[in-house]
Amino acid sequence: MNIIDIINKKRLGLELTYEEISYAIMGFVNEEIPDYQISSLLMAIVLNGMSDKETFDLTEVMLNSGEKISLNKVEGNVVDKHSTGGVGDKVTLVLAPLLASCGTKIAKMSGRGLGFTGGTIDKLESIPGFETTMNFDEFINQVNSIGVAVIGQMNNLVPADKKIYALRDVTGTVESIPLIASSIMSKKIASGADKIVIDVKVGNGALINTIDKARELSKMMIKIGKKYNKEVVCILSDMNSPLGNSIGNALEVIECIETLKGNGPKDLTGLVILLASYLISMDKGVSLDDAKLMTIQSIRNGNAYNKFVEFVNAQKGNINEIKVSDKVFSIKSPKTGFICEIDALALGNIVKKIGGGRINKKDKIDYTVGVVLSKKIGDYVVENEELAKVYLNKKDLVLNEIINCFKIENSVGKINPLIKEIIK
Numbered sequence: 362m363n364i365i366d367i368i369n370k371k372r373l374g375l376e377l378t379y380e381e382i383s384y385a386i387m388g389f390v391n392e393e394i395p396d397y398q399i400s401s402l403l404m405a406i407v408l409n410g411m412s413d414k415e416t417f418d419l420t421e422v423m424l425n426s427g428e429k430i431s432l433n434k435v436e437g438n439v440v441d442k443h444s445t446g447g448v449g450d451k452v453t454l455v456l457a458p459l460l461a462s463c464g465t466k467i468a469k470m471s472g473r474g475l476g477f478t479g480g481t482i483d484k485l486e487s488i489p490g491f492e493t494t495m496n497f498d499e500f501i502n503q504v505n506s507i508g509v510a511v512i513g514q515m516n517n518l519v520p521a522d523k524k525i526y527a528l529r530d531v532t533g534t535v536e537s538i539p540l541i542a543s544s545i546m547s548k549k550i551a552s553g554a555d556k557i558v559i560d561v562k563v564g565n566g567a568l569i570n571t572i573d574k575a576r577e578l579s580k581m582m583i584k585i586g587k588k589y590n591k592e593v594v595c596i597l598s599d600m601n602s603p604l605g606n607s608i609g610n611a612l613e614v615i616e617c618i619e620t621l622k623g624n625g626p627k628d629l630t631g632l633v634i635l636l637a638s639y640l641i642s643m644d645k646g647v648s649l650d651d652a653k654l655m656t657i658q659s660i661r662n663g664n665a666y667n668k669f670v671e672f673v674n675a676q677k678g679n680i681n682e683i684k685v686s687d688k689v690f691s692i693k694s695p696k697t698g699f700i701c702e703i704d705a706l707a708l709g710n711i712v713k714k715i716g717g718g719r720i721n722k723k724d725k726i727d728y729t730v731g732v733v734l735s736k737k738i739g740d741y742v743v744e745n746e747e748l749a750k751v752y753l754n755k756k757d758l759v760l761n762e763i764i765n766c767f768k769i770e771n772s773v774g775k776i777n778p779l780i781k782e783i784i785k
Contacts, residue, residue: 364388364398371405379418386422390521396528403525403534411539413584419539420585423547426521432468432553434501439466440640441554443545445569445578447562448709449603453481453511454617455625455633456640458669461508462659463637463652465644468504469511470518470552472526473719482513487610487728491678509672519551531721536568538578546585556592556643558636563781564601566705572597572781579784594639597781598632602703602738605629609717609731609752611685618680621666626737628779630660635780686729686752692763694742702768703738711759711766715751730754732763739776742769 367381385402388394411419432439440460444450453471460467471481482493493513495503503510514523522544529535549557559582562568563575579595586593598604605626607616619625620633634656641652659665673680712718716727735747742748748767751760 364394364402368398368402368405371402371409374409376412377415377418379422382415382418383422386419386521386525387426390426390524399525400528400532400534403529403532403537403540406540407534407537410537413581416539416543416581417585417588420543420547420550423519423521423525423543424550427519427551428515428517429551430497430518430553432501432504435466435468435504437466438556438644439468439504439554440556440558440644441467441469441549441552442558442560442636442640443549444560445541445545445562445567447564447568447600447604448566448705448712449605449608449613450560450562450600451481451484451605451607451613451617452560452629452633452636454484454614454669455620455629455665456636457509457511458621458672459633459637459656459659459665460640461672462664462668463641463655464508465641466504466508467510467640468500468552468554469509470514470548471511472514481511483726483728484610484613485511485676485678487614487683488673488678488680489682489684491673492676495676503675507668507671507675509668510676511672512676514548519547522547530719538569538574538581541568542578542581542585546582546589550585550589550591555590556640557586557594558639558643559593559595560632560636561595561597562600563597564599564705564777566603566709567600576782576784583784592643593785594643595784596636596639597784599777599779599781600705601777603705603708603734604632606734606737607731608708608712608733609685610726610728611683612731612733612752614680614683615685618666618669621660621669622663623660628737631779684729685731686727686754688753690751690753690760691747692749692751692760693745694736694748694767694769695744695764696769697743698741698769698771699773700736700738700740700742700748700767701770701774703734704766704768707766708732708763711762715753715755715759727754736767739773
């Protein structure tokens with residue numbers, strides 16, 4: 362068996378065996394197969410897809426590439442949430458402390474940015490001092506003591522995914538349902554939670570851009586979950602415009618703080634409450650309506666924000682020292698009318714271009730840059746009124762590029778609902 366034969370087999374659209382998938386993936390993990398050959402295999406998978414069996418086998422190989430976590434030492438149930446990634450998606454930073462404030466424990470391992478989408482760990486690391494690594498005992502103890510911990514992927518947990526994830530980000534092999542499904546589910550299964558809600562983003566600012574592909578991905582992840590006795594619910598949410606108003610790491614953290622205080626954007630707040638309601642309902646066996654009431658009350662009475670402060674302090678962060686660039690430029694509307702479209706993909710790429718994301722694996726992120734929308738889809742704007750603010754440190758300005766992300770017409774047109782579908 363050799364990697365070139367495996368690459369050629371998949372290039373021709375043929376089904377790989379478990380042994381061939383294991384040979385390729387574990388060879389890469391053990392540094393016996395170079396990244397350029399795995400990149401070639403990944404591209405063949407992107408172009409030709411994988412059968413259900415291949416996807417199950419890939420998940421199994423990745424799951425067994427390292428250790429698995431047992432959450433038996435956590436008192437009570439533990440839930441988990443995942444997002445397929447989108448522009449302005451900062452849900453975890455609001456959802457995790459909100460769940461903990463309602464008595465539902467969440468032990469979460471999150472990733473870094475992938476492609477044009479931001480990563481939860483990058484956002485958390487924009488909080489000065491915040492530690493995204495800890496050993497397993499510390500992780501469990503924190504979940505038991507305050508109900509929430511969010512860390513990066515442990516080195517010995519699904520190492521195959523960690524290496525492939527970083528490679529996909531810089532080789533144009535992000536958008537593949539088998540690769541996305543196996544990546545998400547291998548981590549979720551290894552992380553130990555039995556009840557999982559997955560926020561499947563759909564639109565031009567997401568990794569999945571059509572409803573059909575989103576349904577396909579959701580059904581595949583639910584199938585994988587059932588194989589491992591995991592309860593999985595997929596919520597398909599719109600990502601044709603950015604979620605919330607802020608794009609960029611520190612700016613998004615600031616928006617999360619305001620959301621936990623009850624002052625957040627309607628779309629972000631609504632999505633968080635929906636996800637939290639499902640997870641609390643699954644955890645406590647209560648109705649969705651009762652779970653929703655719990656989340657709303659926790660935001661209103663300050664418990665959710667207080668839990669966020671406790672969570673950040675537990676991981677050595679200091680929210681009082683969050684910094685954003687002091688070079689702020691106002692983007693003005695070229696005409697009067699209604700905002701009909703906001704190009705989330707273009708905005709995500711602009712933020713990456715100005716330093717808010719990675720182009721190469723080892724790129725260092727500038728946490729202080731980004732874009733904050735002053736207007737959303739459906740809003741009326743007059744000529745020369747502010748559309749957005751851009752926070753820059755680099756000299757190359759992108760002001761005209763940002764203006765081009767807004768489509769302004771004489772009438773509102775169709776506005777997509779935030780929640781497209783719920784699949785169980």
